[in-house]
Amino acid sequence: MTAFPSSHPAGLLRPALGLALVTLLVAGLGYALLATGLGRVLFPAQAQGSLLERDGRIVGSALVGQPFAGARWFVPRPSAAGYDPMAMAGSNLSRGNPALRAEIAAARQAIAAREGVAAVDVPDELITRSGSGIDPHIGPAAARVQVARVAAARGLDPARVQALVDAHTQGPTFGLFGAARVNVLSLNLALDAQSQGDGAQ
Incomplete structure (x- = not known):
């Protein structure tokens, strides 16, 4: 006579708990560790928050806009x-x-x-x-309209400031998605670096 597993709730508890534990470890812990590890290896900067530094100090993230006050700066949305x-x-x-x-x-x-x-x-x-x-981004037109003010406040040739804007203008992702954009924090950090370079000469 063939023996069948007990259908009593107590007989089903052990395999159910085992399945739940395996699922939790694989789908919960294992997947998270694998995704985090691959992210750190393949995209180290992005995995750390796309942080930007100046003089060895973190000043912000390329993914998060921040306010700028004063005529020397490009301002975000x-x-x-x-x-x-x-x-x-x-x-x-x-x-x-x-x-x-x-x-x-x-x-x-x-x-x-x-x-x-x-x-x-x-x-x-x-x-x-x-x-x-x-x-964190503005369009090229929104950056261009600010060039004259920033250049005058910093004592720079507007053409040099516009060249920085052009250098920090990103095209659509993969050439297809989104619009051209300028990261305001990155642009302002580049302005600071140029101003410091001019001061050192």
């Missing part, structure tokens, strides 16, 4: 989250909201005055908040 990665958010105001329209109009005039350009020449991304609130 405005943030509804205060550039706080722990409070990522957009403005949550609809495009038809009168308060948002008034805010955008005021910001456009203020930026036009700051950059010395006509209001119609202010790129929209300099007056609208990104969805995440920590977008």
Whole structure:
């Protein structure tokens, strides 16, 4: 007579617990360790947060926008989250909201005055908040409109500053996805390095 495993709950408990333990170790711990290890080997900078350094000190991440104050700096998109990665958010105001329209109009005039350009020449991304609130990039047009101000504040030839912008402009990913962009923190660090080099001469 053929013997069949007991269908009593106590007889099923051991294999069920064994399967749960193996699944937890393989899918939970093993996969996480493998993915983390491969990430550190294949993409070491990205695995550490794409951190940027100046004089041996970490000053930020290429993935997280941060505010810059003063005429010497390129500024990023405005943030509804205060550039706080722990409070990522957009403005949550609809495009038809009168308060948002008034805010955008005021910001456009203020930026036009700051950059010395006509209001119609202010790129929209300099007056609208990104969805995440920590977008580290601006488009080439938003960087270009700031070149004259930054160059004057640093006593540099505008052509040299524009050359830095061009050098830090990334094209669409794989040439297909997204748009051309400039990482604001990287650009400002390059400006500092150039200014220090000029001062040392």
